[in-house]
Amino acid sequence: MKRRAFLTSAGVGVAATTIAAPAIAQSNPEIKWRCASSFPKSLDTIYGGAEFVAKRVAELTDGKFQIRVFAAGEIVPALQVLDAVKDNTIECGHTVSYYYVGKDPTFAFDAAMPFGLNARQQNAWMTHGGGKELMADFFAGHNLVAIGAGNTGTQMGGWFRKEIKTVEDLKGLKFRIGGYAGTIMAKLGVVPQQIGGGDIYPALEKGTIDGAEFVGPYDDEKLGFNKVAKYYYYPGWWEGGPQVSMLFGKEKFESLPPTYKAALQAACADATLDMLGKYDVQNMTALKRLVAAGTQLRPFPNEVMQACYQAAIETYEEEAAKNEKFRKIYEPWKKFREEEYLWFRVAEYSFDRFVYAAPPLESKKK
Numbered sequence: 018m019k020r021r022a023f024l025t026s027a028g029v030g031v032a033a034t035t036i037a038a039p040a041i042a043q044s045n046p047e048i049k050w051r052c053a054s055s056f057p058k059s060l061d062t063i064y065g066g067a068e069f070v071a072k073r074v075a076e077l078t079d080g081k082f083q084i085r086v087f088a089a090g091e092i093v094p095a096l097q098v099l100d101a102v103k104d105n106t107i108e109c110g111h112t113v114s115y116y117y118v119g120k121d122p123t124f125a126f127d128a129a130m131p132f133g134l135n136a137r138q139q140n141a142w143m144t145h146g147g148g149k150e151l152m153a154d155f156f157a158g159h160n161l162v163a164i165g166a167g168n169t170g171t172q173m174g175g176w177f178r179k180e181i182k183t184v185e186d187l188k189g190l191k192f193r194i195g196g197y198a199g200t201i202m203a204k205l206g207v208v209p210q211q212i213g214g215g216d217i218y219p220a221l222e223k224g225t226i227d228g229a230e231f232v233g234p235y236d237d238e239k240l241g242f243n244k245v246a247k248y249y250y251y252p253g254w255w256e257g258g259p260q261v262s263m264l265f266g267k268e269k270f271e272s273l274p275p276t277y278k279a280a281l282q283a284a285c286a287d288a289t290l291d292m293l294g295k296y297d298v299q300n301m302t303a304l305k306r307l308v309a310a311g312t313q314l315r316p317f318p319n320e321v322m323q324a325c326y327q328a329a330i331e332t333y334e335e336e337a338a339k340n341e342k343f344r345k346i347y348e349p350w351k352k353f354r355e356e357e358y359l360w361f362r363v364a365e366y367s368f369d370r371f372v373y374a375a376p377p378l379e380s381k382k383k
Contacts (some may be wrong), residue, residue, distance in 0.1 A: 039040035045274050049083045052263075055095040055116065057215040058088045059148060060236050062299065066167040066261055066292045073284035074277075082277050084109065094212030102264045103129065103160055110264040114163065115196030115310040116211070119309055122336050123343045126350060127152050127163055127261035131329045136258030137170045138292055138357045143260065146353045151346045158342075162270040167261030167292040170261035170300075172253035173237065175230030175325075176221070181317065184324045193217050193229035197332075198255030204328040221245045234303035235296060236285065248313045264361035268321035 046114075052071065053273075055065040064086075071084035089095035098110035099117050114127035126148070134142055142148040143165055157165045175194070181187065188206030199209025211228050220226045222245045230253055231237055231245070243249070263285055270278070308314055317325075333351075337344040 025372070031220075032067065033117070045078065045081055045276060047081050047083075048273070048277070049085070050269075051092065052084050052086045052111055052290070053089075053092045053098050053101055053107050053111040054110070054272065055098050056087055057090075059239055060214065060232075062235060062295050063169065063232065063261065064088060064319035066288050067263070068282075069288045069291055070111070070166055070263060070284045073278050073287055075121050077283060078277060080085070081278060082273075085362065088113070089102055089213055089215055094210065097158075099159075099161070099264060102266055105266055105269070108266065108269050111166065111261065112264060113195065113259060118200070119211075120195050120341060122197055122200070122237045122345060123155055126157075126346050127165075127260060127262055129196065129256045130333075130350070131196075131198045131201055131255040132257070132326055134258050134354060134357065136170050138354075138361070139168065139258040139260050140165075140289070141357065142370065144355055147349055148346075148353075151154060151349065155342060155346065156264075160201050160267045162265040162267050163262045164265075164282060164285045165260045166263040166288045168289050169232050169256070169259055169261070169296050170255040170293055171258060173230065173233045174250035174253045175226040175228055176237070176242045176347060177250060178246050178249045179227075180248055180315065181250060181321060184321055190228060191226045193220065193226050193231075194255070195230075196255060196259075197244075201255070201325060201328045201332050205324055209336070216269065218242065233296060233300045234307055235299040238303045243307050243310065243312050248315055249307065250304065250317050252317070254317070254322065260289075273354055 052067055054064050054067050058064055064376075067086045069085075071086055074082050074084055089098075092107060093101040096116050098112040099114075099120075100379060101107045102110040115125040117124045129139070133139075143152070152163060173363060175192070178189075179186070184205055187202065189208065190206070190241060191208045191210055192202065193210045193212045194207075195211065199211065203209055210220070212220055212226070214231055217226075217229045217231060218241050221229050221242060229242060231240065231242070232251075237243070237249075263281070265281075266282075270281075273281075304314075337347045
C-alpha cells in the first residue's frame, strides 16, 4: 500500500512539473522591438554585432523576444540613434557612445578615451573596475540604459591624401574623426568632422575632407577609402579598445521580465567576444590586401604622438575643472588606468615585446 501510494504521489508530482513548465514559459510575453544601428549593413562585423544580439536573444527566449535591426538611415541617421532611443522613437539602438560627446564629453568613457584603455582593460574597467556602475548612473540621468555589446580592438589612425611628418602637417587639416579625439586634435589645428560611416567615402572622394578614420583594415577596405587616399596611419591613439553599446530607454528596459533582461545581458556579452575575435581574424588579411594594392602604411611620427598626448591631458583637466559629471568618472578612471598600465607592463607588455620581435616559428628539422 505504501509503495502504491508513493508511486501515485510521485506520478502527480511529475504531472505537475510537466504542466508547470509550459505555464511558466507562457507567462513571458511576446515582445517585438526595433533597433536602430549607427552603421551600414555593408559592415558585417560592426553592424553585425546588433544582429548577433538579436539572434542570441531570440534563441534564449524561445523566440518570444524579437529584435529587428535597422541600418543607419533606415529609421534615423547614424548619429541620432541616442536621441531616437531617449525619445522613445525606437526601443533600442546599437551605437558608440562617443558619437554624442557634443552633448557631454562624459559619454566617451562608455566607449573609448584617447590614450586610454585597450580592449581587455576596457572590459576590466566596465565589469570589475567600477565603470559599469559609474556609467549606469550617468546614463540614468539621460533616461537610458547602456550595455556593452562589442569591441573593435585598437583601431587604425586613418587615411590621408598626404604624409603626416610633423605637427605642422595637421594644421588646417579637415579630418573625419569620431568621439572626443576631435576636440583634442583641434588644439593642434585640425578641423574635426563628425560624419557617419556610410557618408565618409563621398566626402573624402569629393575633397570635402582631407582625411578620415573609421575602424580598421577590414571595414576601411569595404568602404573603399584606399581608392581615394594613399597613406594609412597607425595607431588610432583615440581608440585603444572602443566599446560598442546597446542603448535602451530606461522605462522600456525596466519593464522587461527578468529573464529577458538576463537574455540581453548574456547576448551583449557574447557579442563583445564575437566582434573582437572576428576583427582580430579579418583585419590582418585585409591589411595584406591593402598593402599589396598600393596602400602606404605609416606610423604616426613620435613628435605627433607626443603632441597629441599632451593635448589630451590638457583637454581632460580642463573638462574636469568645469564639468562635474565628467570629473566624477574621470578621477576613478584615471586611477584605474594607471594601475592597469602598471600591471600590463609587468607581464603583458614584456611578453608582447619579446614575441613580436622574435623570428617566426619553424618546425624543428630532424
